Amino acid sequence: MDALTAEEADPVADEHGAHQRGGGPGRRPSDAQAVVPPGALSPAERDRSWSRLGDEDFDVVVIGGGVTGAGVALDAATRGLRVALVEARDLASGTSSRSSKLFHGGLRYLEQLEFGLVREALRERELMLTRLAPHLVKPVSFLYPLSHRVWERPYTAAGLLLYDTMGGARSVPGQKHLTRAGALRLFPALRRDALIGGIRYYDAQSDDARHTMTLARTAAQYGAVVRTSTQVTGFVREADRVAGVHVRDVESGAETSVTANVVINCAGVWTDELQRLSGSRGRFRVEASKGVHIVVPRDRIVAESGLILRTEKSVLFVIPWRNHWIIGTTDTEWNLDLAHPAATRADIDYILEHVNSVLATPLTHDDIEGVYAGLRPLLAGESEDTSKLSREHAVARPAPGLIAIAGGKYTTYRVMAADAVDAAAADLPNRIPASITDKVPLLGADGYHALVNQADQLAARHGLHPYRVRHLLDRYGSLVHQVLAEAADDPELLKPVPGSPDYLQVEIVYAASHEGALHLEDVLTRRTRISIEYPHRGVESAEAAARLMGRVLGWDDETAREEVRVYVARVEAERDSQTEPDDQTADARRAAAPEARPRLEATA
Structure with missing residues (x-):
């Protein structure tokens, strides 16, 4: 097969036509004339998108370039709506680049009898693996070590049987039961006295930042304006109605106003700040919980599988990540800088203490290659009568022309996005089609x-x-x-x-x-x-x-x-x-x- 040109590799054209990439120091003159394919967030497209923000009327303006905002932009654009997404920093610069990087159903929700949530998440995992993003989302195995005789194996097996069959989960192998010797062959780094046996099961993982960025690019491919370093400084008002946003380009300082039928607040842990800026009383509050992960070299833990451990608070994952392991996470309240949550020595010690409790050769601080901290946007509802609460996320309409969505989990972003756009329909002049994003592969999936x-x-x-x-x-x-x-x-x-x-x-x-x-x-x-x-x-x-x-x-x-x-x-x-x-x-x-x-x- 001959190498394709950039245009051939990305054949879907949008309604706005082709754009040119701006030249710059070190680039050949002919590069300035190259056609940039749809979905490319190029410097020239960035300039053009600024003009579009001020000149065009939009159906939907999305605030926030995390996975939820990017998902809302794609959902709305593929329903035929005119969409703009603005992000104050970078795509996935907050929570959506600092997760455990898993697409998973959530085993702990089974114990809480949240069967609907698990089924939904597993359906999304299956869609990602097979249709929507097979290039970005991959199967990953985990060992669940057993430490109690008689009751723990059948109890865990029953839960994993549901996990293996709910949500159409067909793209990963089912559970496999292991003796202690078998579990140690799979994960030789474990202490022999740390388990009596084990069960291997599968979930899926992805580079969360790349997935979110690709999601936003896919929205741009279908006509959405996607613009980073574009901060919302206020809301456009028409009487008691929100009719758009005022924005500032934080690179140049330029300002403009963007008009829209509806604004959707997808700001995650900044949801409350945007609610206050809008002058509308929120229907729920969002609290931030800090989660810290550490990264260590692959050779520090000899194993052929990931590991999931119970802790006194939740679970701890040891996740294979190319030539590394990601280990986490913590779960502590955070009331400080939302943009740059800081990991402490105590956070790192907590992770090391728990993983070292089962490792034959303990990890030390010197083994750590990287550390990252992220914030989970957790709901603290104020008025459940006026907000739609489902699947751990909430959608509310605090004012005409304004929708807010918060909570949820990375795995179910697509469902959250569809709910948000459905809620926005009340502020749109025409009836809109149903969501189709379960049939829309992300850029790079085809072929x-x-x-x-x-x-x-x-x-x-x-x-x-x-x-x-x-x-x-x-x-x-x-x-x-x-x-x-x-x-x-x-x-x-x-x-x-x-x-x-x-x-x-x-x-x-x-x-x-x-x-x-x-x-x-x-x-x-x-x-x-x-x-x-x-x-x-x-x-x-x-x-x-x-x-x-x-x-x-x-x-x-x-x-x-x-x-x-x-x-x-x-x-x-x-x-x-x-x-x-x-x-x-x-x-x-x-x-x-x-x-x-x-x-x-x-x-x-």
Whole structure:
């Protein structure tokens, strides 16, 4: 099969026509004339989207670029609505890049008899694995160690039988029962006295930040305006009705107003702040719960499967993550900086204590490559009579023209999005079709399986190792042709990123040219996961990455140096915070770092 051009690889055209990528230092003159495919969040498209925000009337404006906001934008756009999504920072810059990175039904909900919730989540897991995002969502196995004789095995087996059969879960193997010897062969790192046997079961995992970004790009492919670094500063009012939002471009300081029939607040842990800004009384409150994960090298735990452990509060996961393990999470109240939750020494010690209770060779602080902290938006209902509560999420209409949605879990984002758009129908002039996102593959899904079979040929054509191409396919799917096309006239881009050999330099360029990355931290923490996968946490790659981004974004030397300075200060502040004993001192340390988007208001 011949290599496809970028246009052929992404054949769906939107109603707004093709756009051109702006030139910049280091780019060939012909690049400025290249046609950018639909769904590309390019610098030129960013300029054009600003004009569209001020010039067009929209059916729906979505506030928030996390998984819920991106899901709402795709749901609305594929129903034929005119949609704009605005995000103050970066796509998935909050909770949606800091999860356990699992698409799962939630075993603990079975014990709580939440069968409907589990069935729904497992149906979503199946859709992701088979139809919507097979390039991004993959099966992952877990060992459930048994420690009690007689009753625990049949009790757990009964729950896992439901888990294996609910929601049409057919794409992963069913449970497998293991003796102690069998469980230790699967997970040799366990202490022999830590279990009497085990059960292996399957769930699914994904890079949450890449999935959310791809979701937003898919919405853009279907005509939605998707714009990051665009902060809501107020609401447009017509009498008692919300009729749009006032926004500021936090890169340039420019301001404009966006008119819409309905505004949907998908701001997650910032939901209450947006409610106050709108002047409407919220129908529920959102409280933040901090969850911390650590990342350690794969060779520190000898195992062929993930692990799930019961704790006194919930569960602890040991999750295989390429050449690493992700271990977490914690669950503690957080009332400080919502944008940059800080992990403390106590959080890390909690994780190490619990995982070391079953490991033959304990982990130490020196084994840790990365740490990340995220906030769960948990509901604290004020008036259940005026809000729709279901599936752990709530949808409310606090004022005509304003919808708020909060709570829920990453796995069921698509259901949440459909509920939000259904609720918005009351403020739309025409009847809208039903949600169809269960039939809409994300960008890169179509053709993915065929390309997996052709990975060796694709690797030979580009002079890459087949392992490298498979890694790219699991990050970009069939968009891999677009990525590799960026290196057509510069083979040096197919070399690894200095300091981060798991990633190619062309991926940094593509993040800026097609994926909407505007700052160095966008690339090192979300488009790639360099910030948590290497002990240097991206510092050794920062200068090279800034140089590559600058080729696309037109940075001069001073701008590139400032991007590196800000990123290094962020890493130093996070490291400092992780040595502090409590949230208050850790938050103060983290707050010392400069903001990558300096015009951003503190309440965003």
